[in-house]
Amino acid sequence: MSEQQQCPCGSKKTYVECCMPVLEGTARAETAEQLMRSRYTAFSKMNNEYLLASWAAKTRPKQLDTDETPVKWINLEILDTEQGTAQDANGTVSFIASFIVSGHLCHLQEKSSFIKEDDTWFYLDGIPESSTKKIPRNSSCPCGSGKKFKRCCL
Ligand SMILES: [Zn+2]
Ligand SMILES: [Zn+2]
Known part of the structure; x- marks a missing residue:
């Protein structure tokens, strides 16, 4: 991935200016939303190590499959988002993450809770509501590229 490429989290910033320093541990997420974005980026890069490291100790799974x-x-x-600013100790972020698995577009909607310990934000838990919908192959791609779905992410 080129350094000038847009960050996978959809912030419209470049990866180097956005999630990369957080994933590499050279910067901390200042807000719950920033941590949420960095975890989404870690999901998209299959960075299980970061996903576990950013998980609160009391709810962290032993390993990720x-x-x-x-x-x-x-x-x-x-x-x-509710609370979760640099001044808060906890907060929630509601989001929809879209992904494609086996040619189906899926949306994961979740309200995630975050806590701050030792000045560091951690993911605590979330209430997921999953939904799947099919989108026509000729409609515009949900990733926002402006291309047709079948010529882009499908
Ligand atoms: Zn990002
Ligand atoms: Zn696309």
């Missing part, structure tokens, strides 16, 4: 079915993460939409 690597999916055998390849999942292509194509879009993150932040719907709402």
Whole structure:
């Protein structure tokens, strides 16, 4: 991935200016939303190590199973945030993450909770509402590229 490429989290910033320093540990997420974005980016890059490291100790799984079915993460939409600013110790972020698995477009909608410990944000848990919908192959791609779905992420 080129350094000038847009960040997978959809912030419209470049990867180097956005999630890369957080994933590489050279910067901390200042807000719950930033941590949420960095975790989405980690999902899209299958960076399980970062996903576990950014998980609160009390809810962290021992390990993450690597999916055998390849999942292509194509879009993150932040719907709402409550608290979670640099001054808060906890917060929630509601989002829809879109991905393609086995040629189907899926949306994962979740309200995630985050806590701050030792000045570092961690993912606590989330309430998922999953939904799947098929989109026509000729409609514009949900990743926002402006191309047709069948010529882009499908
Ligand atoms: Zn980002
Ligand atoms: Zn696309």
